[in-house]
Amino acid sequence: MLFQENILLYLKRGLIMNYFEDESEEVKYEKEYHYLESKIKILSQSFLWNGSEVSERLQDWQSNFNGQVKDSKIELHNAMFLLSQFMFFNDKTIRNFLQSIYKDLIVKPIIDSIRRNNENTIDLTFIQENLNTKLSLIKFIPIGKISGSGAMISYLFRQATDISEEQVILASDLYNSSGNLNFPEIEHYILIDDLAGSGTQVCDFVTKHKILNLKIENKHIQISYLPIFSTSIAIEKIKKSTFHQIYVNPLFELDESYQVYSQKSRYFSNVKKHKYIGRLMSKYIFKKYAKNLNFIEENSLGYSNTQLMLAFSHNTPDNTLPLFWEDSKWNAIFKRYNKK
Structure with missing residues (x-):
């Protein structure tokens, strides 16, 4: 039961940090972005993400966010912010x-x-x-x-x-x-x-x-x-x-808190007013890119608007935000195999 309790704790926390200090925006950006990269690197090398191959795909995935929707710095910061909280489950788990x-x-x-x-x-x-x-x-x-x-x-x-x-x-x-x-x-x-x-x-x-x-x-x-x-x-x-x-x-x-962009979202629960990261900002970026990739409105944030952020070692469900798994004219960071 201890293992299951630890996993539940991992799910409930959402691994969210409150970054905001009284510093200049540029200094804050560099510190936060470095923190996000370090966190993702640690996760990719940990038991939790074992088998995800995130480290091999990260650079290509980052290159997707090239300023088509917002400034590339803003796009990438929001993308990395979400990735740092992504839930991946390997075979052992x-x-x-x-x-x-x-x-x-x-x-x-x-x-x-x-x-x-x-x-x-x-x-x-x-x-x-x-x-x-x-x-x-x-x-x-x-x-x-x-x-x-x-x-x-x-x-x-x-x-x-x-x-x-x-x-x-x-x-x-x-x-x-x-x-x-x-x-x-x-x-x-x-x-x-x-x-x-x-x-x-x-x-x-x-x-x-x-x-x-x-x-x-x-x-x-x-x-x-x-x-x-x-x-x-x-x-x-x-x-x-x-x-x-x-x-x-x-x-x-x-529950609703696992919907990335719901008003009860656990992923943005500690985010205050911020120049680079925000629930509505992130939603706009992810939705716009998904539509550019020909996703219909209903599925632009996951099938039937489910807005999840999870993947398994054997597959990534289409309920997860498409920008994590879409591989047509886009570099996926988690693999998806069609279940139909």
């Missing part, structure tokens, strides 16, 4: 997250139920036998294309847990050619994912693969969606779109 999902959100509730239904028994042999039985009646379904993020999440999930390869299935394998369930004995289907940003992909996935029909086949079947991260907006959308037939419980919920 993701495995720890998935292990927490398995232990805390799946195994522990089953053990609690077994004990509760058996006079709070402390018979470890009895508990383990019943736990094994319950776990054998669960199938895990990765969200996304199996040749993309879905495959990587499945792989990391199996590495992080003791489940068998047979327990992870594709949604396309739920029904046979006659339309009947392939696994009639299964009591619980769990959808696993890295991130629910807008909730659209999950809802489309559920519809495409007729996930809710499982409830029609057997009203006692449980369906859960347990992503590593989900925005508050996505949680509500998924619940509403699935008529509350799917239990949604992310390991981490990203």
Whole structure:
């Protein structure tokens, strides 16, 4: 739990510093910019950003901000300010997250139920036998294309847990050619994912693969969606779109403060009036460049205006600000592979 608490602390702090002192603007700029570069260098060499390859791509990414929107110094300062707070999660961290999902959100509730239904028994042999039985009646379904993020999440999930390869299935394998369930004995289907940003992909996935029909086949079947991260907006959308037939419980919920340019943004919470850095200034720069790269209004700050700043070692979600991952006529600093 200490590892998870440290990560939560990292998320909540947002690694934001208050730079502002009574100095000339030029001196302040040089000090702040040097601090940002040093911070990014430290992060890129640390455990947190291990595998991000930021140091190899940084110079090319910086060259994107060449004064097309504002003075290049202002553009670059705002870009580096955001990058210094970017959340990157490598394979080891993701495995720890998935292990927490398995232990805390799946195994522990089953053990609690077994004990509760058996006079709070402390018979470890009895508990383990019943736990094994319950776990054998669960199938895990990765969200996304199996040749993309879905495959990587499945792989990391199996590495992080003791489940068998047979327990992870594709949604396309739920029904046979006659339309009947392939696994009639299964009591619980769990959808696993890295991130629910807008909730659209999950809802489309559920519809495409007729996930809710499982409830029609057997009203006692449980369906859960347990992503590593989900925005508050996505949680509500998924619940509403699935008529509350799917239990949604992310390991981490990203509230409005994780939207980079929301009025409650944690990233600008300590920023006072400043010549180079500002929430509205940064928003204008990032939005204008994204539109120059042919992003439509709705997606110029991340798909469906989600405005996130996070990436995984296996992919960068399109909910993240595009200027971090776009690679067409732009030098990306984090790689994105299309999940569609």
